[in-house]
Amino acid sequence: MADLKTCPPLTRSSVQTAHKCIKQYIHETPVATCSTLNSLASTPQSERCPSSGPNVAAEPAPHSSATTERASAYTASPNVRLFFKCENQQRIGAFKARGAFHALGRLIEEEGIDNVRRKGVCTHSSGNHAQALALAAKTHNVPAHIVMPKISTPSKIAGTQSLGANVIFSGSTSEEREAVIQEVIQKTGATLVPPYDHPDIMLGAGTQALELEQQVVNLLVQQPGLGISGKKALDAVVAPIGGGGMLSGIATTLEGTGIKVFGAEPNFQGANDAERGLKQGERIEKVKTLTIADGLRTPVGKIPWSILSDKSKLEDIYSVDEDQIKAALKLLMERAKLFVEPSAAVPLAVVLYNEDFRKMVEREAGEAGWNIALVLSGGNTTVEAIAKLYQPPSATAERAEATVSMDGDKKAENVAG
């Protein structure tokens, strides 16, 4: 990785420079909208059709017939229009391509292409970063050594190998991986490119926010009806947070634009380390979780934390449970027809099901409402993994059915786009 001391400062203008550096290698991914999801997000949870996801409890009123009337706990009624940044359609199927191309580009700039080609690059990852670095390295004809746990999905190993990378296997604990990566570095002299905890990665990941800003402005010129009436741009962005490379990059990019930035995190087995860290005013360094949002299992990195804990850059972080992520994932596929991985559904889960977030939007946005962009961070899952998530009859489905019998006011929506 390029030396920390010579890294560009974490500012919007550095992100603009990064964008120029990587533009020719990455896709400007599309921005999608879906009117069904807009109306769902703008409907209070207590008034929604049970099939639209895990609902908040709706108690029958004490003196009414439960089948015809209903008194619900108050649930917020924010007015929102959603814009989905489709990084699931980025090269290698995830936003990680941005950071990898930028990090390698900067390394080449600093050390010269001949040196980088002689030494090579390396990383440890079983996920999207492995393939992103392999692709960037292949593009620049640089050797890449990727340490992957032996138990990684065969398709991911094959995918990384097919991009020309040298895959080296390790055990699954971080100590075992660490030992193997040190061995690789000693043997080859390769430079380590970490997955998120580095300014070059953060600046690269932030470039999507530049595109997003402009794409939403363009969309609203062409079709003003897609957004909140009379508004010409974004009010907020919600992005997933795992290691924090992307969220901190986006927060850096949008500082001073007036566009508010929020993080979305799973909370299963304490995966919401960043949200908890913000509350206690200190970064949480270790997390052990098997959330289905497998891209978000890592604790937030040191350098990302320096941005995320700065209230002037990041508004807040909200978390959701596994059922809420599954429900949002199902909606993204079935209603918006977008194939994404579970981690990418976490922002929509926050917008649809986190009452704290919804009340905040209702309060801050008022009747006018907000145009909100959600980052669909990646699409690297398989139909077999989807099969595992939704079969056999899951807790979510049982719960939804249980709610039906309490709910005389059934509604359904099935209109795409």
Next chain:
Amino acid sequence: MADLKTCPPLTRSSVQTAHKCIKQYIHETPVATCSTLNSLASTPQSERCPSSGPNVAAEPAPHSSATTERASAYTASPNVRLFFKCENQQRIGAFKARGAFHALGRLIEEEGIDNVRRKGVCTHSSGNHAQALALAAKTHNVPAHIVMPKISTPSKIAGTQSLGANVIFSGSTSEEREAVIQEVIQKTGATLVPPYDHPDIMLGAGTQALELEQQVVNLLVQQPGLGISGKKALDAVVAPIGGGGMLSGIATTLEGTGIKVFGAEPNFQGANDAERGLKQGERIEKVKTLTIADGLRTPVGKIPWSILSDKSKLEDIYSVDEDQIKAALKLLMERAKLFVEPSAAVPLAVVLYNEDFRKMVEREAGEAGWNIALVLSGGNTTVEAIAKLYQPPSATAERAEATVSMDGDKKAENVAG
């Protein structure tokens, strides 16, 4: 339905008129591309990675070591670039919205809005046509009566009802449905809007081909690299065929443009009635199949057949088996990140796995190759249905694994976009 005698002729210019009529009510759906699928389609089947779908048999050469060398049956090597017309992102999630809006628009034009509102419209369908007609009727404030088999998926019933339609249940046989629909017509005076066997439906469905032509030209101006080098437009379109309303509409639209039109059909339990009909020179009137491509179970209709059996309008029809459809569906989701229903994957299955089609393209297109558009007809499936298709370990997976052991030359591709 508007009287057959007063219907516009089945010509490109009628499709243009239809497009003007429905444009304000439908989406101009996007056209997507995927470089991974381009290279897969341009790789001979015998040289592909086993995980890329059901492969043709590759026998070891008699005098060679099977682990290092391989002599395969010759498989075609066409050069193609693919353009996906995303009708899965059409309103109600399928192209059917086009035909329904056009048919209702024409009815209103002929009989006057007051008469149509008084009498209402009706149809029988358990699928996309039900919701399409319900949406068109709701838009024009016309009552819609939809006869659905009692055993229809609850979400489809709810979807149709949520669009304001009056859903009436029937048994599952066509006689039972017929009886109920006649009763509805007698009672209400509603006009029947059939799902495909009518010129207004065909002309409406054909409108997507007008968009497609222009969208591909525009894409190739912006990014010439997306297409075959030096070509500025489409060479061919492959669309699914069930009742034939869409395929005949597209063939009508593209007649005289030089763009060749092909049909793609499942062949499970004789579902390839249109392909077989073309061979025997006569329409096959009955089909009984439970192909996973559930939108394509119907036999081709009379009026569509008059177009499809005309060699100057339709080039040919090719069919594929269930494993090939499943493999193509998996690729569309995992590689192109597009959420589609099984019927929509049939054209890609033909392009990837039908050797007759592939040899024809190799022969006709030569080294230069073809730009081919594939119609993704709809996206109305559920994650539960996907779970059912891909779990537990399917025949496809077992077969792929069996092939691995014979195949020393493993390759994999995992790069989206």
